[in-house]
Amino acid sequence: MGRTFRCRSRKKCRPVNLSSDPSFVQLTRWMSKNGWSQLCSLRLAKFVDTGRGLMALNNVSKGDVIVSIPKHLLITTATVSTSSFGQILSSCKGAKNCNFLCQELLVWFLVWERHLGNDSSWSEYVSTLPSSFSTPITLDECHFNSFPWFLQEQAAGMLELVQNCFSHLMAMIDSIRCSHCQQLAADIFKWDDFLWGWCCVNTRAVFIEPESVPSHSIPIKDRNCLALAPYLDMFNHSDNAKVKVGLNISNGCYEITTLQPFSKFKEVFINYGPHSNSKLFLEYGFILPSTIHDIVPLKFSHLIDAFKLVGKRIEYEYEKTKFCQNHELITQLYVSRSGLSWNCLTLLKILLSNCHQTKTWEQISFMGDKSSSGDIDFEKAKRATLEILEKDIINSQNLVFGKCSGACCTAVNNCNGTLNLFLALLKNFRSIIKISKGVVRRVSFFDLSSCDNIC
Numbered sequence: 001m002g003r004t005f006r007c008r009s010r011k012k013c014r015p016v017n018l019s020s021d022p023s024f025v026q027l028t029r030w031m032s033k034n035g036w037s038q039l040c041s042l043r044l045a046k047f048v049d050t051g052r053g054l055m056a057l058n059n060v061s062k063g064d065v066i067v068s069i070p071k072h073l074l075i076t077t078a079t080v081s082t083s084s085f086g087q088i089l090s091s092c093k094g095a096k097n098c099n100f101l102c103q104e105l106l107v108w109f110l111v112w113e114r115h116l117g118n119d120s121s122w123s124e125y126v127s128t129l130p131s132s133f134s135t136p137i138t139l140d141e142c143h144f145n146s147f148p149w150f151l152q153e154q155a156a157g158m159l160e161l162v163q164n165c166f167s168h169l170m171a172m173i174d175s176i177r178c179s180h181c182q183q184l185a186a187d188i189f190k191w192d193d194f195l196w197g198w199c200c201v202n203t204r205a206v207f208i209e210p211e212s213v214p215s216h217s218i219p220i221k222d223r224n225c226l227a228l229a230p231y232l233d234m235f236n237h238s239d240n241a242k243v244k245v246g247l248n249i250s251n252g253c254y255e256i257t258t259l260q261p262f263s264k265f266k267e268v269f270i271n272y273g274p275h276s277n278s279k280l281f282l283e284y285g286f287i288l289p290s291t292i293h294d295i296v297p298l299k300f301s302h303l304i305d306a307f308k309l310v311g312k313r314i315e316y317e318y319e320k321t322k323f324c325q326n327h328e329l330i331t332q333l334y335v336s337r338s339g340l341s342w343n344c345l346t347l348l349k350i351l352l353s354n355c356h357q358t359k360t361w362e363q364i365s366f367m368g369d370k371s372s373s374g375d376i377d378f379e380k381a382k383r384a385t386l387e388i389l390e391k392d393i394i395n396s397q398n399l400v401f402g403k404c405s406g407a408c409c410t411a412v413n414n415c416n417g418t419l420n421l422f423l424a425l426l427k428n429f430r431s432i433i434k435i436s437k438g439v440v441r442r443v444s445f446f447d448l449s450s451c452d453n454i455c
């Protein structure tokens with residue numbers, strides 16, 4: 001490997017400086033004019049692994065405030081109520097179902113301000129927002145059908161919510177004419193615009209105490225706890241980041257304090273919450289190489305099928321199923337890197353039991369895995385469960401590609417990025433199952449050998 005090659009490779013890994021990006025320059029200028037000042041020396045950059053984010057230009061110490069946004073630069077439902085869009089909403093008052101989800105209002109606000117272009121008082125912020133997203137909700141529904149069941153359910157639920165929110169307000173405002181462009185709302189706002197707004201709010205909004213949002217007259221039907229925060233929404237997420245976030249009452253700014261240091265020229269991260277990769281994929285359109293929160297959910301039917309696979313009959317299947325339902329054991333079924341969850345192990349053990357008495361099943365449910373030491377059938381059932389789950393994931397992997405004709409992609413997603421992400425997520429699931437199989441084998445070996453010793 002020559003020197004030129006090494007230099008080129010190093011350059012490829014280096015973040016690209018985006019500090020002179022015109023929309024970003026305009027954003028910081030506009031924010032400075034409106035009372036914002038940069039407390040921590042950061043630069044906008046494009047990182048190889050995480051995309052656009054913020055880089056430390058000096059060492060950042062534990063306890064440093066990395067960002068501080070004056071309250072009046074946050075977009076909350078109070079901002080919406082005082083905007084020209086808020087005036088339109090007030091003309092809908094009295095209409096049937098005239099109450100809104102907090103997120104729905106922020107979405108429509110962004111869509112409205114984007115259509116105002118340079119005439120929007122938030123144009124400097126709106127022009128920094130991404131134009132496309134890799135969240136699965138932006139895919140055509142045909143792709144959802146290839147997802148593993150738990151992702152399929154969640155993605156379909158999210159899509160239904162977004163569709164309902166879109167039609168909810170469109171029904172109220174479609175005949176209203178915009179005083180800015182004189183067009184009918186029905187001609188201005190399309191599904192793709194709403195989807196864009198939804199993704200912006202879903203991937204960028206921060207939590208704010210509802211009491212901190214100034215009161216207004218728009219009826220909100222859920223917790224009024226979301227805000228969009230210009231500049232602050234440029235921070236990427238890391239599982240390891242530790243931060244303190246909230247409104248500083250003494251200066252009226254929304255602040256993030258880092259509880260760990262960052263070295264000069266490294267990316268500065270915040271933490272969006274203890275999310276699994278499934279959640280990051282569904283809600284934010286990215287995944288991490290690995291997180292401690294990763295699990296692969298299981299269905300009760302996977303456990304039943306495991307018995308079929310090992311050729312074992314379940315005695316009193318109907319009664320046992322009823323018992324497990326009544327004792328809320330058919331919840332929290334998943335596999336993590338440390339193996340099958342407690343409830344999975346308990347269910348397997350109950351299903352294996354030859355006893356007909358609920359008292360015995362109750363005992364098993366208290367003892368869980370411990371009641372099974374050395375039971376070969378139990379080890380076989382555990383392994384079979386993992387085999388079945390892995391097969392499901394492989395099926396899904398085979399299905400997802402070959403479905404896309406390109407015509408199904410929405411304007412806010414060209415599909416390939418999301419499908420590659422999905423593939424990476426499935427790989428992640430398979431690695432969890434693989435590690436878990438090792439755990440099963442180790443436990444099995446340990447249990448059997450300790451059994452031999454006792455004998």
Ligand SMILES: C[S@@+](CC[C@H](N)C(=O)[O-])C[C@H]1O[C@@H](n2cnc3c(N)ncnc32)[C@H](O)[C@@H]1O
Nearest residue numbers: 050051052203204233234235236237284285286
């Ligand atoms: C609040 S924004 C952060 C800024 C964003 N990267 C941008 O360019 O505007 C959240 C989005 O950033 C991206 N993101 C955040 N953390 C990431 C990470 N660790 N790896 C990859 N992408 C990440 C995801 O697309 C996510 O939806």
